[in-house]
Amino acid sequence: MDFDFSEEQRLLGETVDRFVADRYDFAQREAILAQGEGWSADVWCALAELGLLGVGFAEADGGFGGGGIERMIIAEAFGRGLLLEPWLATVVLAGGALRRAGTAEQKEARIGAIIAGERIMVLAHVEPQGLRHTRDARALAVAHGEGYRITGEKIAVLHGGSAHELVVSARVGDETGLFLVDVDSPGVSRETVRGYDGVPVSTIRFEDAPAEALGAADEGRRVLAAVLDDAIAVLTAEAVGAMTETLRLTGDYLKTREQFGVALASFQALQHRMVDMYVQVELSRSAAIHAALACDDPSGGGTLHIAAAKAQAGRAGRLVGQNAIQLHGAIGFTAEHKVGHLFKRLAAIDALFGDADHHIDRIAEAGGLPPLS
Template identity: 45%
Template sequence: MDFTFDNEQNALREAVAGLLMRAYGGDQRRSVTREEPGFDEKTWAQLAEMGVLGLPFAEEDGGMGAGQAEVAIVATEIGRVLAPEPFVESVVLAGGLVAAVGTAEQRAAVLGPLAEGSSVLAAALAEPTARWTPSAAGVTATADGGSWTLTGVKEPVQHGARADVLVVSAAVDGGTRLFLVQGDATGLTRTGYRTHDVGRAARVVFDGTPAQLLGDSDADRTADVEQALARATVAYAHEAVGAMDTALTTTAEYLRTRKQFGVSLNKFQALTFRAADMYVTLELVRSTALWATMVLDAEGSTADDVVAAADRARLQTSRAGRHIGKEAIQLHGGIGVTAEYKVGHYTSRLTAIDHLLGDGDWARARLAGRVGSYDTVEAVP
């Protein structure tokens, strides 16, 4: 397999990296995340000007018609500097659902403003009483003539307090359908809060809230939600790769410059071996994430192939994030857990990514459940 990027993809990577480094290369992230909405609206608009926010959408919907490789490039650069902009949450997950299910009119009305940077989407899928499931139960939808209303609670909803439009899953007649809810809709209550990685989430309460059915059929959308979650999972894996890359680079630099007993720490063989193990772990998860991206883009990939690839990327990302985050802090010593030093913030973000759409143990259980469906192989004598 060829894991290298072409010239256009490298140009995209350099452009996004340059923009995000200017925005968050110093201490700007701390001041930006301290205030609402938790990310820089100016940087969000600049990403839109570069075409980043419309990358995965078709040109007729106001997008760029790019593939999953381009999404992976952007997610990696976001992770490299811990940029708080909701690219995966708004573009890949919520936008991906609209692109996959919405009518032509809905796609134009929702994805166009998102690609232009004038709108933020949020996917309201998680429920307090459920754990990482694509189906809805806690929010129900009721039809009244040609209109719909929603009742129930979604939490956590990433960037749900800021979102202009919510993409909501709701239970209908034993199945799951998707709805669009405007941020200023009546009967909608959003309570935002900071997460441990200084991101933003919200508790969203629907009380007879008007909603628009996403799509033009009454089909069960559970499979569509699972596909969107799988694609977002792979994007998060790339964001984690970017974060782990910076954590490793920062740790290696610290070992080269910090002295003890008159010599730099990289002269101690045991510490060098631990840093080398971090590098091996990083390269393994990087190749796994790239492979999963290729599965998403490959012709002939089935829905099961996409979900299985996402679970493999999820499991490897979980293991690698724990290993690299832990080692980065321990090799730095006490400074690694201080709020003033960035290594702890990278570990916090890696921990958050591990639990957003399903952790490593959950992915391993799902993969183990598929073992019986694979063809048997004759043992080599």
């Protein structure tokens, strides 16, 4: 794929790369991981100062603008640094739903606070019955006065324990709508644990919890599908960043570690392993670029290509991560080495919003990929 960034996109990439290098080396990340929330409010404020929380929001709303490519650039850098902050949860998922479905009043009340780093909103949409049924929620919303009341359960809510407000999918008659729920409202309870990659996830239960409709009920499925496509494309780009860093660390290790008086990098069999890893990283990079471009297709016709990119990154992440652990030997299993943390994040990315097999099934059920536009 022949693709060049614009000057503005190159500057954005340089800014994010510099931030990750200066503020998010492995030791700094480990210190953040040890904190109670599992992410840093100081880093979050710094991201706000750089304008990175405004990506995707319209300039008229105080945002940075930008689309799929800008999100890809940021996510790839965050993948290299293994950022723990709720950028995906707040800016891409909840923020994506808000900017697509929110009324002018709802946007005015929330977008500025999100961009300033003062408000954490997250999307609660996955239910215990599994991902395939996510767009047809079982959580139930019932009209009550001028608003709604929601009853149901959501699982795997990214950063749900840190949220001030939730965007919740729920059934309204035969439709799936989106709703705004304050986490401090009566009838809302949360249980939060750390995922194996260190990212906090929550199970959230609603018992007749008060809610405000976000957009029209018959628009919920469409908005949710578009938001999930954006998130899947972002995760693909993050996986590319994590794989790139894994490849770099593994190459450096093979150049310095010696056996039989020579560097491991001199062994041809190990060089072949590195080439296999490199090929998968670059295939995933091309897929991530195409997925990012597909996110900005107003027809929504690129959704299966986004699914294909996620499948590619999921399988590539496993190959790259497994080979990196084996080539590092015992040190690759230790908590003190970054490569193991990268592999755990790659495994988590594969599982989020459908693993490689899930997305391959989606493509097969649709009769294959449509022609590239």
